[in-house]
Amino acid sequence: MLNGIKPIAAKSMAERVEASLREYFAKENFKPGDPLPTELELAAALGVSRNVVREALSRFKMLGIIETKKKTGMVISNPDIMxxxxxxxxxxxxxxxxxxxxxxxxxxxxxxxxxxxxxxxxxxxxxxxxxxxxxxxxxxxxxxxxxxxxxxxxxxxxxxxxxxxxxxxxxxxxxxxxxxxxxxxxxxxxxxxxxxxxxxxxxxxxxxxxxxxxxxxxxxxxxxxx
Amino acid sequence: MLNGIKPIAAKSMAERVEASLREYFAKENFKPGDPLPTELELAAALGVSRNVVREALSRFKMLGIIETKKKTGMVISNPDIMxxxxxxxxxxxxxxxxxxxxxxxxxxxxxxxxxxxxxxxxxxxxxxxxxxxxxxxxxxxxxxxxxxxxxxxxxxxxxxxxxxxxxxxxxxxxxxxxxxxxxxxxxxxxxxxxxxxxxxxxxxxxxxxxxxxxxxxxxxxxxxxx
DNA sequence: TACTTTTAATATGTAGAACATAACTACTAA
DNA sequence: TTAGTAGTTATGTTCTACATATTAAAAGTA
Structure with missing residues (x-):
């Protein structure tokens, strides 16, 4: 009866931002060492708060996909898959x-x-x-x-x-x-x-x-x- | 010359909170379905801001180790390892x-x-x-x-x-x-x-x-x- | 001019307050 | 009894402020 109907944006912002960033990394063909936009730029571009962006970025940091240094900013890096x-x-x-x-x-x-x-x-x-x-x-x-x-x-x-x-x-x-x-x-x-x-x-x-x-x-x- | 000297807490708060929570989960022998303390309780217990706790929790959510529902709170769940x-x-x-x-x-x-x-x-x-x-x-x-x-x-x-x-x-x-x-x-x-x-x-x-x-x-x- | 020191600018890290929202609970009225 | 309503609570999201590390520019000195 209700086939084809699916919930709109059931997922949290952080989850959606994570997915967006994934797409973005792939589309831009980022390689280890490549710099990323700042947190504020990402937040503005995605239309969410810096906080939500940081929650998503925190995930990538855990996976080792992103590394950060103060002032310098964030760069892509090789994750340690194991x-x-x-x-x-x-x-x-x-x-x-x-x-x-x-x-x-x-x-x-x-x-x-x-x-x-x-x-x-x-x-x-x-x-x-x-x-x-x-x-x-x-x-x-x-x-x-x-x-x-x-x-x-x-x-x-x-x-x-x-x-x-x-x-x-x-x-x-x-x-x-x-x-x-x-x-x-x-x-x-x-x-x-x-x-x-x-x-x-x-x-x-x-x-x-x-x-x-x-x-x-x-x-x-x-x-x-x- | 400087052997034996190591930086104190070089890692970010979120990273340390992640590690602390890992220990906590293991020590309490949590199983899927078991409820967790609230974000504020964790923040207070760890002596950090709710913000930092959320960044760490966000990581566990990505791994599927934690699931959340509003009002109900957070529970441990089976992660999808693949x-x-x-x-x-x-x-x-x-x-x-x-x-x-x-x-x-x-x-x-x-x-x-x-x-x-x-x-x-x-x-x-x-x-x-x-x-x-x-x-x-x-x-x-x-x-x-x-x-x-x-x-x-x-x-x-x-x-x-x-x-x-x-x-x-x-x-x-x-x-x-x-x-x-x-x-x-x-x-x-x-x-x-x-x-x-x-x-x-x-x-x-x-x-x-x-x-x-x-x-x-x-x-x-x-x-x-x- | 060359070199060191100081100062300013900037991006991440952390904290705290505020409000929105979903969902459970208990009370109230028909 | 039941339906509905209000209140409570924990997560979700936003905003502001400030700390801190690091780079870059400016200023001062030999």
Whole structure:
């Protein structure tokens, strides 16, 4: 009956100003270092108070898209995207469905980094991994730390800083989901030790199979709850 | 000479208030739906003006961590993490090194989703993929669209909404990096058609090999610029 | 002239007051 | 009981004022 009718300007001024500024940045093709108009100029151009403009600008400052200096004014800058991710990724307030998705995302990354590992691996890396594996104990408390150390090292080996940081952010999610489901950190037939051996002397294909086998319990669970 | 000396409160009030509120939310173990103190109460408690508090709150509103209603006040809510990601992921202002990292990230995801695909695939999915492949033409303009349609369908098949949205966000990055390097969308020996066939009748291992072969040109490039 | 010091101008940072507006509450009248 | 009305409250928005850092111009000195 009321299709096609939508509320007019339900959003706050700050929100709309944020959107306007986004459009403006894109249209002007701003690059890092480019100067922006002053707050008062923006306020006048948008027909809102300086206060509202500042609320919108504050958002961009948080994202790292804008930097400011007194007197000099504001300039566009490179945002730190993983830093931003960190600001929202608090497992406690994220809905379970999204947490499950992120859990899967971690598994997918884990399955997919084999090629990068074989491209970037060095003897030092292997030595470090062997060291980590050697330190593995049977104690339950240490178990998780070893998990983190081992898999974290793998991500670090990719030489991809963004991916490494992403993995670090996903760690709490992983722990949270495990806790939610009262699951333990179980490994498949293939152990960390096996994986290191393959990484040292084996082939990419063998490593992919090994990792799949290592993560099998998690994949099985997905298959069940499909 | 001046080691150990660090500037006092170099950051703005809004930034510090943001940090304080973060701590506060964590310490109080707030969950979605929980009410927050009023702006004036927060301002008084923090010893800053309501203005500054609003700038900090505006940031949380953007992230979706806080929602507000007049008179009722503010409540914690589930943030939309991919929505937030979207707000920072503008390739034009992100530094090249991060873009390269994201490019690799996409490849890693692509390599890693095989297991999820075999868990969730349905006859309808296969039929759609066959449809997409059938529509592929030799025209260069259509080539990119087919790439997007094909790989996008794969992500959608995972049933992982977060991953699908993530991939959609990475698409512009992919395009941007290709443009930067004057590269073309080249495929390896294994074509989309081959992949669909394997997905229909083959095994997970075959599919993984096929995908690796399909993405081989990109991996080769990484190997070179290692 | 060259160089240092002072002064002024300017854009952001912070504070405070005021009023608008939506929404909840309680009271009142039919 | 119910409908309507008035009052209260927390956010939304605007305006003014002043602090502060930093650049640029002006003035003074060798």
């Amino acid at each position: 830093g931003t991710f960190e600001k929202v990724l608090t497992p406690e307030i994220i809905d379970e469905s999204t947490l499950q998705d992120l859990f899967e995302l971690r598994l997918v990354l884990e399955m997919g980094i084999a090629d990068l590992l074989f491209i970037h691996k060095t003897p030092q890396d292997i030595a470090e991994l062997e060291d980590i594996v050697a330190r593995e104990t049977k104690g339950d408390n240490f178990r998780i730390n070893n998990e983190i150390a081992f898999h974290g090292k793998l991500y670090q080996m990719t030489g991809n800083e963004t991916m490494k940081r992403f993995q670090t952010l996903l760690l709490p999610v992983f722990g949270y989901v495990m806790k939610l489901e009262n699951k333990q950190y179980v490994s498949g037939r293939t152990t960390h030790k096996d994986l290191v051996r393959i990484l040292k002397k084996g082939t990419v294909q063998e490593f992919k199979d090994g990792m799949a086998s290592h993560l099998q319990p998690h994949l099985d669970r997905l298959r069940q709850t499909k | 929505g937030t990601f979207e707000k920072v992921l503008t390739p034009e202002i992100i530094d090249e090194s991060t873009l390269q990292d994201l490019f690799e990230l996409r490849l890693v995801l692509e390599m890693g989703i095989a297991d999820l695909l075999f868990i969730h695939k349905t006859p309808q999915d296969i039929a759609e993929l066959e449809d997409i492949v059938a529509r592929e033409t030799k025209g260069d303009n259509f080539r990119i669209n087919n790439e997007i349609a094909f790989h996008g369908k794969l992500y959608q098949m995972t049933g992982n909404e977060t991953m699908k949205r993530f991939q959609t966000l990475l698409l512009p990055v992919f395009g941007y990096v290709m443009k930067l390097e004057n590269k073309q969308y080249v495929s390896g020996r294994t074509t989309h058609k081959d992949l669909v066939r394997i997905l229909k009748k083959g095994t997970v291992q075959e599919f993984k090999d096929g995908m690796a072969s399909h993405l081989q040109p990109h991996l080769d490039r990484l190997r070179q610029t290692k």
